[in-house]
Amino acid sequence: MKSTNLSLFTVLIALAFVSSVWAQQPAQAPAPQQSQQPSVDVQGIKSYLLGPGDVLDVRVFGQPDLNSIVDVDSAGNISSLPFLDPIRAKCRTEQEVQKDIAVAYARLLKDPQVSVRIAERKSRQPATVSGAVQRQNQITMIRKLRLNEIVAASGGTTERASGTIQIVYTEPLMCPQPGEEAEAVPIDGSKIPLEIVKIADLKAGKPEGNPFIRPGDYVIVTEAEPVFITGSVLNPQGIYARDQLTLSLALAMVGGVRKEAKASEVRIHRLKPDSTERETISVDLAAIKKSKKADVLLRSFDWVEVPEAGPLTPSRLKSTFLDVFTGTARSVFIPKL
Numbered sequence: 001m002k003s004t005n006l007s008l009f010t011v012l013i014a015l016a017f018v019s020s021v022w023a024q025q026p027a028q029a030p031a032p033q034q035s036q037q038p039s040v041d042v043q044g045i046k047s048y049l050l051g052p053g054d055v056l057d058v059r060v061f062g063q064p065d066l067n068s069i070v071d072v073d074s075a076g077n078i079s080s081l082p083f084l085d086p087i088r089a090k091c092r093t094e095q096e097v098q099k100d101i102a103v104a105y106a107r108l109l110k111d112p113q114v115s116v117r118i119a120e121r122k123s124r125q126p127a128t129v130s131g132a133v134q135r136q137n138q139i140t141m142i143r144k145l146r147l148n149e150i151v152a153a154s155g156g157t158t159e160r161a162s163g164t165i166q167i168v169y170t171e172p173l174m175c176p177q178p179g180e181e182a183e184a185v186p187i188d189g190s191k192i193p194l195e196i197v198k199i200a201d202l203k204a205g206k207p208e209g210n211p212f213i214r215p216g217d218y219v220i221v222t223e224a225e226p227v228f229i230t231g232s233v234l235n236p237q238g239i240y241a242r243d244q245l246t247l248s249l250a251l252a253m254v255g256g257v258r259k260e261a262k263a264s265e266v267r268i269h270r271l272k273p274d275s276t277e278r279e280t281i282s283v284d285l286a287a288i289k290k291s292k293k294a295d296v297l298l299r300s301f302d303w304v305e306v307p308e309a310g311p312l313t314p315s316r317l318k319s320t321f322l323d324v325f326t327g328t329a330r331s332v333f334i335p336k337l
Helices: 002-024 094-105 147-153 199-204 247-253 285-289 314-326
Strands: 055-060 068-071 114-120 127-131 137-139 161-168 194-198 218-223 226-231 237-240 266-271 278-283 303-306
Touching: 055 094, 094 114, 127 147, 137 147, 147 161, 147 199, 147 218, 161 199, 194 199, 226 247, 247 285, 247 303
Parallel strands: 127 218, 226 303
Antiparallel strands: 055 068, 055 114, 127 137, 161 194, 161 218, 226 237, 266 278, 266 303
8 A cells, every 4th residue: 555655656756746847938939920911023933934144044853953943045045955955934923934845855755854943033124213203113024013003012193293194105015915905016116105194093993094004014104393472372382283273373372462462454465376475364363262264274394473462452451550559560652632
């Protein structure tokens, strides 16, 4: 009986020792989870279509002498594989090319096991983004990207954006899909293929405002030119001539006109076409506010002058005498009678 109690006591001591050892071991930290959201540069990588300049790593298992690092040549072929005729690669996936290489080597080997991996993607020129964006940028074009993705990857537009985006096409579409044949036509060197998109259409989600961007494209978010507001306004300054900037909106952006302003004789000094001279356009702002006349669209480098009414004009006569009686009037010239 004593022997049995002693054995049980020994087992309990051993269990206690093992438990203490386990408790002293540090707990293993869970493996960090990698983000599953790919960047704009690598999305769609599985459907990547090869083109001239791409580099492939071709391996034939069990045949190290046949392993090669090869380029897709200017004709779109792989022409430097040992013992093989050129293999068509342009506008095909690496899996399709891998099958063709395996079939070709099957004429020389029994059941060849071939692996093809893209080592470098060099067939697509990056799209360049410039102008009124937060970051001047170059976007790697591994897959088809739309304009909104390009602009977002550049941080979005700035306050200087005029309201339009110019897309300059420099290269034809390399691998056109059905219905895109016209985009694969060589670009005429005598003219610049240009598309202009309105930022308002892009923000509204209109299809025509969010086209696909091709490799090598230049995306230019046009910067607004200044418009100068002077005279009897609360905050005279230069502002940017954004899309559809009207006179009344421009004046509102500088705080509006003063009570002393002669709103019926606002003058817009506008540059003449292909000249440094200006023409003067008289505008009745008061009539515009009463919807009796249409608002005026301003142009880049317009100079808007809001004159001040004279102290004895009918529109200011009452306020002038009130200022005199209250002692707040500025020196007023009163002609002798």
